[in-house]
Amino acid sequence: MSRALGSKPESARRRWPLATAATAAAASLLLAACGSASESGHGPTGTGGTGGTSVTAWIVTTGPSPANTVINQAVSAFEASHPGDHITVDYIENQSYKQKIQLAMGAGNPPTIFWTWGGGPLKQYIDAGDVQSLGNPGWAASFLPSSLGAVTFNGQLYGVPIEGTQPVYFFYNKTIFRKAGLTFPATWAGLLSAVQTLKSHGYAPISLAEGDQWPGLMYLEYLTDRIGGPSAFSAIQSGKPGAWSSPAVIQALTDIQQLVRAGAFQKGYDSLKFSGGGSDALVYSGRAAIQLMGDWDISQMLGLNKSFVTAGSLGMAPFPGVPGGQGNPSDLTGNTASYVSIASHATAKQKSVAEAFLQDALATTSYAKSSVSAGEVPVIKGASGFFSGQQLASYDQTIYSSVESAPSFQYSWDQALNPSEATTMLTNLAQVFELSQSPQKFASTMNSQQGAS
Amino acid sequence: MRLADLIGLTPALTLFGLFILLPLLAAFVLSFFRWNGLGTPHWAGGANWVQFAHDPVAATSLVVTAKVVALSWAVQTPLSLALGLFTAGHQRYRAVYAAFYVLPLLLSTAGIALMWEALLDPNFGGLAGLSHSLNLGFLQQNWLGNANLALYVIVAVIAWQFIPFHTLLYQMGRRQIPGVLYEAATLDGASGWQLFWRVTLPQLRYTIATSSTLMVVGALTYFDIIYIMTDGGPGYTTRMLSLDMYQSAFQQDQFGYASVLAVVLGVLGVGIALLLIRFTGFASMESQQEGAA
Numbered sequence: 001m002s003r004a005l006g007s008k009p010e011s012a013r014r015r016w017p018l019a020t021a022a023t024a025a026a027a028s029l030l031l032a033a034c035g036s037a038s039e040s041g042h043g044p045t046g047t048g049g050t051g052g053t054s055v056t057a058w059i060v061t062t063g064p065s066p067a068n069t070v071i072n073q074a075v076s077a078f079e080a081s082h083p084g085d086h087i088t089v090d091y092i093e094n095q096s097y098k099q100k101i102q103l104a105m106g107a108g109n110p111p112t113i114f115w116t117w118g119g120g121p122l123k124q125y126i127d128a129g130d131v132q133s134l135g136n137p138g139w140a141a142s143f144l145p146s147s148l149g150a151v152t153f154n155g156q157l158y159g160v161p162i163e164g165t166q167p168v169y170f171f172y173n174k175t176i177f178r179k180a181g182l183t184f185p186a187t188w189a190g191l192l193s194a195v196q197t198l199k200s201h202g203y204a205p206i207s208l209a210e211g212d213q214w215p216g217l218m219y220l221e222y223l224t225d226r227i228g229g230p231s232a233f234s235a236i237q238s239g240k241p242g243a244w245s246s247p248a249v250i251q252a253l254t255d256i257q258q259l260v261r262a263g264a265f266q267k268g269y270d271s272l273k274f275s276g277g278g279s280d281a282l283v284y285s286g287r288a289a290i291q292l293m294g295d296w297d298i299s300q301m302l303g304l305n306k307s308f309v310t311a312g313s314l315g316m317a318p319f320p321g322v323p324g325g326q327g328n329p330s331d332l333t334g335n336t337a338s339y340v341s342i343a344s345h346a347t348a349k350q351k352s353v354a355e356a357f358l359q360d361a362l363a364t365t366s367y368a369k370s371s372v373s374a375g376e377v378p379v380i381k382g383a384s385g386f387f388s389g390q391q392l393a394s395y396d397q398t399i400y401s402s403v404e405s406a407p408s409f410q411y412s413w414d415q416a417l418n419p420s421e422a423t424t425m426l427t428n429l430a431q432v433f434e435l436s437q438s439p440q441k442f443a444s445t446m447n448s449q450q451g452a453s
Numbered sequence: 454m455r456l457a458d459l460i461g462l463t464p465a466l467t468l469f470g471l472f473i474l475l476p477l478l479a480a481f482v483l484s485f486f487r488w489n490g491l492g493t494p495h496w497a498g499g500a501n502w503v504q505f506a507h508d509p510v511a512a513t514s515l516v517v518t519a520k521v522v523a524l525s526w527a528v529q530t531p532l533s534l535a536l537g538l539f540t541a542g543h544q545r546y547r548a549v550y551a552a553f554y555v556l557p558l559l560l561s562t563a564g565i566a567l568m569w570e571a572l573l574d575p576n577f578g579g580l581a582g583l584s585h586s587l588n589l590g591f592l593q594q595n596w597l598g599n600a601n602l603a604l605y606v607i608v609a610v611i612a613w614q615f616i617p618f619h620t621l622l623y624q625m626g627r628r629q630i631p632g633v634l635y636e637a638a639t640l641d642g643a644s645g646w647q648l649f650w651r652v653t654l655p656q657l658r659y660t661i662a663t664s665s666t667l668m669v670v671g672a673l674t675y676f677d678i679i680y681i682m683t684d685g686g687p688g689y690t691t692r693m694l695s696l697d698m699y700q701s702a703f704q705q706d707q708f709g710y711a712s713v714l715a716v717v718l719g720v721l722g723v724g725i726a727l728l729l730i731r732f733t734g735f736a737s738m739e740s741q742q743e744g745a746a
Contacts, residue, residue, distance in 0.1 A: 099703055106490045124706070128491035211598070211686065268575030270687045271598030282576060420705040431688040436600060 052084025053349040055357070057113035057340065058101065059162070061091040066374035067163055073370060078361045085353045087113070105130050105343075112346040112354045116159055116339050118150025119415035120422065125341075131158050132342040132351055139363045146409035147336045147379035150416075159339035160358040164376030165403050166294045167334035168218045171301075172315040176203055176289040184317040186329070188226070188255065191320050195264045198289050204266035206259075207288035208433075209274035213426040214414055216256075216433045218292050221333040221413055222319040223252035229326035230408040237416050239450050245443035248326075253432055253439030255322075260435055270434050277304050284308040292319070294334050298395050299375065309392075316395060318402065331408040335415070337379045372396070379403065424449050477719055484712035494709065501713045511714065513689045514697040517604065518673060521693055524608045525615075525672040526665060533616050533664065537623020538653065551624070555617045562614065566681035569610045573597055597683055600690045607691050610678055615671070619664045626660030627653065662733035670726050674718065694718050 057075075061068055068091055075087045090111070092100060097115065104110040105125055116122045125131045134140075134157040140148060143161060151159030172184060180201045185191045198205040209215045224232050228248020235243040243249075259265070266288050272278050280297065282288035284305040291297065298316075302309045321329030340362070342354045361367060368378035372386040377399045384404070387396045403409060414422040428445050431437035437445075484501050488494035505511050540551040557565065572579040573596040584592035596606045634652050643651060654661075676695045679685065685692030685700070692700075694714060702711035 102490050102706070106492075124489060124491060130491065211684075213684075213686070266576060268595045268598045271595065271603075271683065272574070272576070276570075278574060278577060287576065418706075420707055423700060423704045427686070427689065430686060434598075434600065434687050436688055 052086060053347075053353045054086045054088065055113060055346070055350050055353050056111040057087055057089045057354075058097070058111045058115055059089055059091050059340070060094050060097045060115045060338070062094045067371070067376060070367075070370045070374045070376075071162065074361045074367055075357075078357050081360070082353070082356065085356075087353075087357060108345055110343040110345055112343055112350045113340050113357070114343055115162070116151070116341050117335060117411075117415050118159060118339055119411060120418040121415070122151065122158060122339075122341065123153060124418065126153055126158060130344055132344045132346070132354075133158060134160070134342070134355065134358070137359065139359050142363055142365075142381055144379045144381055144404060146332075146403065146406060149409075150336050150411045151339050151341065159341040160362050161337035161379050162340045162362055163338040164371060165335070165337050165379050165399070166296055167332040167399060167403060167406075167409065168222070168292060168294050168319070169399075170290055170292050170317045170319060171283065171297050172290045172317065173283050173286060173288075174313050174315045176201075176286060177315065180289075184315060185320050187320050188223075188322045192259070192262060195259070195262050199263060203286075204282065204288040205290060206264045206266070207272075207279045207282040207291040208265045208269040209272045209279035210265075210269050210430055210433050211271040211273040212275065213430050214412075215274060215279070215292065216429055217413060217426060218294075218333065219256050219259075220249075220252055220429060221410060222292075223255050223322070224248050225331050225333060225408070225410060226319065226322040226327040226329065227251050227255075227325040229328075230331065230410060231326075233410055233413065233416075236413075241450065242447055244446035244450070245440070250439045250443060253442055256432060257435060257439065260433060265433075270430065280304055284313075295377070295395070295399055298392060302392075316398065328407045330402065330406050331410070332402060332406040333410045334412060336409055336411045377403070421446070421449050477716075480712040480715045480719070483709055484716055486709045488708045489706040490708055497709060501710045504710060505713045505717070510689055510692070511694075511697060514692045514694045517690070517692055518694045520604060521608060521611070521675060522669055522672040524605070525611055525675075526668050528608060528612045529616055529619055529668055530661070530665065532612070533619035534623050534657075534661075536616065536620040538627050538649075540620060541624045541627035551620075554620055557614050558617045560614075562677045563681060565610065565614050566678045569613075569678075570597070570682050573606065598687055600687045603683055603687060603691050607679055607682065610682070611672070611675065614678070615668070619668065622660055622664050623657065626657045630656045658733070662729065665733070666726055666729045669729065670722055673722050673725065694721075 059068070059071060071089060075089055079086060092115075098121075101110065101114055101116075104114075105128070110130065116125075122131065136155065136157060140157050147161055147165060148157065151157060170184065176198070177184065180197050180203070182194050182197055185194050195205040221233070228246060228251075232243075232246050232248040235246065236249075266272075266282055274280075274293070277300070279288075279291055279293075280301055281304065283291050284301060298309065298314065301314055308314060318329065318332075321327075340358065342351055342358070346354065363380075365380060365382070368380035368383050369386055371378050372383070372390065375390070375392065375396075377383075377396050378386075384397065384400055387393045387400065390396055410416075414426060417425065425446060428437060428442050432439065432442050483494065485497060485499070486494035487497040487500070536554055540547050540554065560568075571577075575581055575593070575595050575598070580592045580594075580596070584590060594602060597603050630653065634656065635648055638648055638652050674695050675693060676699065679691050679693060679696055680699070683691045685696045695718060698711050698714035698718060701707045701714060
């Protein structure tokens with residue numbers, strides 16, 4: 001994620017992969033068709049010298065950003081130190097990427113290096129034999145361990161972080177909290193009573209963009225962790241029969257509905273979308289006090305209402321703990337990082353160039369340092385000293401420390417599960433938020449979906 | 454059939470076969486496979502079809518589709534007819550109105566959807582603003598988030614988009630009715646209402662058939678406004694079959710099951726179109742104006 005350093009608002013910042021469905025299927029089909037025709041990955045286009053190897057990389061972007069510059073610099077430096085080898089980076093728009101890569105994989109014609117958010121979709125490619133294993137390399141130890149879970153399967157590494165970590169926090173309007181005489185609560189019960197106080201002061205307590213469906217999932221992810229610990233979801237992920245109706249999940253869903261019944265969310269929460277900036281506007285305009293969001297919200301807020309962020313009005317707090325629950329209140333959920341993987345379809349030479357790039361260019365402290373200058377929070381070990389002087393240093397520092405010290409960092413469920421189970425989960429969870437589905441009904445629907453693909 | 458006929462038919466048949474029959478057939482074949490878009494499809498027999506028969510989401514989306522089709526027709530036809538007859542007159546002020554009525558035709562569907570989404574936003578939207586300034590409480594609704602309301606809002610926005618087109622159809626239809634019919638009826642002592650029921654409506658029969666067929670088949674496969682405004686929500690309340698198909702294929706990676714939905718949609722579309730043509734006598738198109746002109 002690239003915090004826009006005073007650049008244009010990156011309103012399409014949202015990188016919630018599953019939710020980033022393409023705007024037009026037909027258009028991206030066309031894109032994919034054109035793309036794969038010209039980027040077969042085998043051609044000698046741009047071969048630098050004799051015996052050189054050309055490699056294509058597909059990188060997701062939401063528009064020209066400092067993050068792209070960092071990647072370009074890494075590529076140039078790599079090419080300089082590996083004469084003859086050439087990496088062509090194609091930046092692909094966030095929304096259309098998922099279908100484009102799916103079609104390219106299906107056609108057996110992907111780029112050598114491809115962008116991934118890890119988890120269920122990457123697992124699908126691995127199962128289909130499309131992804132090159134990186135084995136168990138020693139250099140992987142330079143990353144924070146929690147950051148590689150999304151790309152590690154059967155003890156093998158399948159990807160390397162290329163862009164920063166995106167954990168989820170509560171963001172809140174400090175001015176509203178001051179007026180209501182509140183500090184951000186550290187427990188779930190405290191949050192419920194803060195909701196009442198905020199309501200009595202005439203604010204919508206929490207801004208929720210449930211029209212996009214993934215924002216509500218963040219509540220379920222955190223509550224399940226706080227109540228049942230990380231094992232509650234790992235049982236679901238490993239397909240343990242009936243895992244969806246574990247007491248932790250049922251309690252989390254019940255707590256969500258309690259929040260809804262308490263009137264915690266603004267009017268129309270079930271149709272508001274994050275991408276339009278409406279849920280942020282509620283917070284910075286002083287109508288709603290709180291929003292649970294990935295850390296990309298900081299850069300989006302900065303783009304939408306710069307003074308709100310620079311004046312220090314945007315508070316950030318971890319998800320409250322649930323006393324008596326088994327989860328550690330320092331546990332995180334969100335996108336652990338964005339990654340690149342290597343397609344097995346590439347030639348042996350291309351693969352070795354790609355592996356060298358991943359190891360020599362991306363898995364390095366110098367790459368992490370330059371990504372910090374682009375506003376990212378890298379997942380490399382020992383980066384806490386990198387942030388001073390950055391515009392959002394205090395946020396970045398907090399984020400890095402919390403990732404560094406988190407006992408568990410669960411990557412987003414909609415990415416962890418296979419796409420079929422994930423979409424069913426999102427739609428049914430939205431109904432839980434509308435109170436039109438009971439926790440038990442949700443659990444039984446999801447139990448029956450297990451293993452569907 | 455002569456050789457020349459065959460040669461003449463070839464381009465049309467080739468295009469039809471390549472872009473309509475072949476994909477349809479491919480979808481039908483694919484509906485018997487399990488395939489997530491990667492690797493080789495696996496033979497699944499009738500499993501996808503059995504899944505369809507037991508899928509509550511598919512059943513819901515069929516009902517939603519039927520509602521959208523029926524409501525779209527019921528809302529758009531009378532309004533288009535009324536506006537079409539109104540703008541068929543040659544008075545200048547009517548021409549000015551007509552220019553305003555066709556404005557939605559100039560906007561792209563995505564633009565229309567985003568505009569209405571912004572207008573209907575319960576916090577910052579235009580309607581919410583109106584409700585504050587004019588004290589009209591009923592405008593303060595959760596238009597797209599209320600499960601009892603969202604479908605009707607969608608039908609209304611679809612109508613807003615397509616009524617101008619059908620208005621044009623009716624305007625042209627009305628203008629083609631020979632004036633002598635009205636003169637004759639008036640001489641026979643027909644009132645304004647009788648002119649409408651006895652002359653205008655019967656003469657517009659084929660316009661109604663054309664317009665209705667376009668409306669019904671169009672609504673059956675309707676996608677974009679719903680995709681942008683509600684994405685099928687809240688819950689499954691606005692998830693039409695076309696959207697269900699799209700999500701099965703491109704979000705759930707179930708291309709086999711999505712093909713079942715595609716086949717169902719295709720058969721429904723062709724079937725309804727054939728029925729409409731048959732029952733409206735559209736295919737025969739015999740003139741009803743013998744001796745009139």
